[in-house]
Amino acid sequence: MANVKMGFEGMIYQGTAGTTAAGLIENVKDITLNLEVERGNTTVRGDSTAPPIETEDVTIRRCGIEFQMINDETDTILQDLLEAAALGTGVALRLKDYASGKGPDGDYTLSVQWGKPLNGEQRITFTASPSRSYGRAPQNYI
Numbered sequence: 001m002a003n004v005k006m007g008f009e010g011m012i013y014q015g016t017a018g019t020t021a022a023g024l025i026e027n028v029k030d031i032t033l034n035l036e037v038e039r040g041n042t043t044v045r046g047d048s049t050a051p052p053i054e055t056e057d058v059t060i061r062r063c064g065i066e067f068q069m070i071n072d073e074t075d076t077i078l079q080d081l082l083e084a085a086a087l088g089t090g091v092a093l094r095l096k097d098y099a100s101g102k103g104p105d106g107d108y109t110l111s112v113q114w115g116k117p118l119n120g121e122q123r124i125t126f127t128a129s130p131s132r133s134y135g136r137a138p139q140n141y142i
Contacts, residue, residue, distance in 0.1 A: 012031055018107065031067045034062070035140055037059075039059060043055050043056075063106075068125050070123060085111065090133060102142060
């Protein structure tokens with residue numbers, strides 16, 4: 001079972017946009033990575049003896065990151081992320097599926113959803129979208 005990775009082994013790092021993120025974010029509950037593609041239709045008529053089989057090729061790759069943090073007013077990384085989201089400025093993020101594993105690396109802008117349940121801690125959910133505006137092209141799985 002040593003090859004099976006558990007959820008807690010996933011890691012997320014943050015840093016200054018334009019550089020590789022190196023600061024481990026420890027105050028994280030759940031991390032979700034979404035790698036998606038958009039496809040364009042490439043179907044051709046063929047020799048007209050039978051209906052063609054629809055074909056598609058990838059036209060756009062998408063990388064979305066969502067992670068939850070607990071509202072801890074002493075957490076300076078949390079405060080930095082909240083400030084970046086509020087100002088609309090970019091941050092560097094790096095995910096790894098485990099310590100020496102792979103994941104996306106790039107600069108992102110953040111959206112925030114702040115849950116304040118009656119029963120439980122306040123959870124802040126960040127949604128990160130890649131940006132090229134800070135000098136680095138996003139990489140989906142390195």
